[in-house]
Amino acid sequence: MKEFGGPAIVLDRNDINTDEIIPAKYLTESSKAALKPYILEDLNLAGFDPHGESLRTARAIVTRKNFGCGSSREHAVWVFEVNNINLVIGESFARIFRQNMFNCGMLAIELPGSDIDTIISLGNKVEIAVDLEKGTVVARGAKEVSFAFQLNPFDLELVKAGGWLAYADKNY
Amino acid sequence: MGKTIAQKIFDAHVRDTPTPENVVLDIDVVMCHEITTPIAITDLEARGMDRVFDPTKIKAVVDHVTPSKDSKTALQAKVLRDWARRHGIKDFFDVGANGVCHALFPEKGFIRPGYTVIMGDSHTCTHGAFGAFAAGIGTTDLEVGILKGVCTFRRPETMRVNIVGQLPVGVYAKDVILKIIKDLTVNGATDKVMDFVGPVVDGMSMESRMTLCNMAIEAGGTCGICMPDRVTAEYLWPFISDDYVNLEAAVEDFKKWHSDPDATYSSEITFDVSGLVPQVTYGFKPDEVKDVTEMEGTLIDQVYIGSCTNGRIEDLREAAKILKNRKLAAHVRGILAPATPKVYDLALAEGIIKIFMDCGFCVTNPTCGACLGMSNGVLAEGEVCASTTNRNFNGRMGKGGMVHLMSPLSAAAAAVAGKITDPRLFLD
Ligand code: SF4
Numbered sequence: 001m002k003e004f005g006g007p008a009i010v011l012d013r014n015d016i017n018t019d020e021i022i023p024a025k026y027l028t029e030s031s032k033a034a035l036k037p038y039i040l041e042d043l044n045l046a047g048f049d050p051h052g053e054s055l056r057t058a059r060a061i062v063t064r065k066n067f068g069c070g071s072s073r074e075h076a077v078w079v080f081e082v083n084n085i086n087l088v089i090g091e092s093f094a095r096i097f098r099q100n101m102f103n104c105g106m107l108a109i110e111l112p113g114s115d116i117d118t119i120i121s122l123g124n125k126v127e128i129a130v131d132l133e134k135g136t137v138v139a140r141g142a143k144e145v146s147f148a149f150q151l152n153p154f155d156l157e158l159v160k161a162g163g164w165l166a167y168a169d170k171n172y
Numbered sequence: 173m174g175k176t177i178a179q180k181i182f183d184a185h186v187r188d189t190p191t192p193e194n195v196v197l198d199i200d201v202v203m204c205h206e207i208t209t210p211i212a213i214t215d216l217e218a219r220g221m222d223r224v225f226d227p228t229k230i231k232a233v234v235d236h237v238t239p240s241k242d243s244k245t246a247l248q249a250k251v252l253r254d255w256a257r258r259h260g261i262k263d264f265f266d267v268g269a270n271g272v273c274h275a276l277f278p279e280k281g282f283i284r285p286g287y288t289v290i291m292g293d294s295h296t297c298t299h300g301a302f303g304a305f306a307a308g309i310g311t312t313d314l315e316v317g318i319l320k321g322v323c324t325f326r327r328p329e330t331m332r333v334n335i336v337g338q339l340p341v342g343v344y345a346k347d348v349i350l351k352i353i354k355d356l357t358v359n360g361a362t363d364k365v366m367d368f369v370g371p372v373v374d375g376m377s378m379e380s381r382m383t384l385c386n387m388a389i390e391a392g393g394t395c396g397i398c399m400p401d402r403v404t405a406e407y408l409w410p411f412i413s414d415d416y417v418n419l420e421a422a423v424e425d426f427k428k429w430h431s432d433p434d435a436t437y438s439s440e441i442t443f444d445v446s447g448l449v450p451q452v453t454y455g456f457k458p459d460e461v462k463d464v465t466e467m468e469g470t471l472i473d474q475v476y477i478g479s480c481t482n483g484r485i486e487d488l489r490e491a492a493k494i495l496k497n498r499k500l501a502a503h504v505r506g507i508l509a510p511a512t513p514k515v516y517d518l519a520l521a522e523g524i525i526k527i528f529m530d531c532g533f534c535v536t537n538p539t540c541g542a543c544l545g546m547s548n549g550v551l552a553e554g555e556v557c558a559s560t561t562n563r564n565f566n567g568r569m570g571k572g573g574m575v576h577l578m579s580p581l582s583a584a585a586a587a588v589a590g591k592i593t594d595p596r597l598f599l600d
Contacts, residue, residue, distance in 0.1 A: 042566055070294065103310060
């Protein structure tokens with residue numbers, strides 16, 4: 001199975017939508033790789049630089065409620081994938097975005113707001129490590145903290161299978 | 173214990189239950205358009221899996237950017253077109269026959285009560301208006317749908333939205349759903365099916381019900397559903413008349429899909445529309461909604477009437493009531509995109525196209541166009557659009573543009589006033 005985590009970038013806002021993650025005008029691209037430069041291009045968040053170092057080096061995203069709301073575009077997941085981000089930790093996710101993440105064998109982990117507060121309080125250099133077997137997230141910054149999380153069991157199956165297409169091809 | 177309509181549809185379509193919470197459903201209709209499907213097609217090809225589970229259950233349309241505007245969109249249309257031909261997908265709609273998917277496919281009679289419907293498009297929830305379970309999905313789900321005819325869902329909870337009272341003059345389904353989204357917020361129905369019930373829904377046309385269900389996703393909902401009834405049966409009659417001895421029999425049969433009176437809901441809200449006034453969005457989220465009276469005077473540069481939310485004949489008729497014998501405000505551009513060729517044709521026959529043109533509108537072919545900022549009316553930085561579409565996200569109709577969502581009647585009033593204004597002032 002893949003490794004999940006690494007340096008994290010915090011997007012401290014609710015309701016970050018798919019158009020902010022990848023604007024519709026790039027949906028005419030016919031390869032995932034072509035999406036790479038446009039990650040979070042239209043994100044409306046004070047101080048956020050879509051071309052900055054912290055996004056370029058990020059391997060995980062930490063965010064708030066209802067992340068990925070709006071369009072069904074899986075491009076919003078692929079644009080993370082091609083930028084080597086395969087983990088999003090948030091208070092909650094929009095249904096289609098969450099399903100798209102697991103369908104691609106990537107991880108969307110829900111933690112309570114107080115845990116997200118704690119991660120954010122660790123400063124702007126935070127490393128995240130996920131232990132899928134134990135169901136824990138470890139965040140290292142100013143100090144080290146650890147949280148338990150739960151995944152829907154079928155979502156975990158999909159991650160283990162490497163995504164929904166691989167699972168469905170084997171089982172149906 | 174009773175069941176909701178979604179539970180009944182799930183029970184009738186279970187292929188597998190990998191966990192008690194998760195089900196894999198057989199899918200009745202897999203719908204495809206040229207933005208999200210080509211990448212699924214090329215991926216399946218690359219994996220040596222270029223197959224379809226059943227060409228009669230796949231429906232495809234080029235609708236988002238059509239006729240193609242550049243080489244990239246031409247390629248997307250071509251990939252879909254070639255694929256439809258290769259696999260004998262007869263229900264493929266191309267230039268000349270195409271229209272916005274969520275308006276076109278219902279018109280063709282493809283959606284029936286009790287169906288499971290998926291599409292790589294978030295507004296697939298529209299089709300719940302027919303008493304179907306219809307959900308937007310991503311490209312991987314679409315690939316599996318195309319290949320295997322199945323899709324996975326968590327067992328959804330249902331929220332009961334009971335709409336009561338009397339819709340005032342000048343207030344429409346669009347105003348109702350904007351107000352509901354305002355109350356629920358963009359996250360209020362996440363992972364939930366929304367049953368839209370009550371006398372107001374019973375009294376709505378199929379068009380209005382589609383407007384209502386179309387925006388369920390803007391509250392996070394998986395699907396909005398209306399109970400299939402006589403209105404549904406009448407709309408579908410040309411397509412189902414061979415299956416039933418008479419309309420009455422169809423109406424009776426449809427009842428098997430109704431949510432039971434003792435079904436369990438995760439929550440219930442009752443919403444009285446009697447005092448509702450026209451609603452308008454003000455920000456970059458569809459729950460940022462105000463009464464039109466609070467938005468009075470907001471200047472606009474463009475009016476857009478169309479889309480899967482409000483580009484149907486009923487919508488055009490309402491807008492035409494205000495536009496008739498009036499002119500666009502001098503600084504305003506008006507764009508009408510009838511949602512389907514049939515809508516266009518009816519609007520021509522009824523003199524509605526002439527009313528729009530005499531008013532100064534540009535009438536485009538049926539397409540999504542400016543709704544998602546890809547063609548036919550993209551905004552410039554700093555421009556403002558009064559729009560009958562469903563999303564006002566930052567940059568949705570063009571980078572730096574502002575979109576105010578509203579009903580066709582409110583959009584028509586804004587067109588002639590040059591600013592957001594109360595459409596009821598224009599009704600005689
Ligand atoms: S009209 Fe707009 S919202 Fe509807 S399917 Fe087309 S792009 Fe999506």
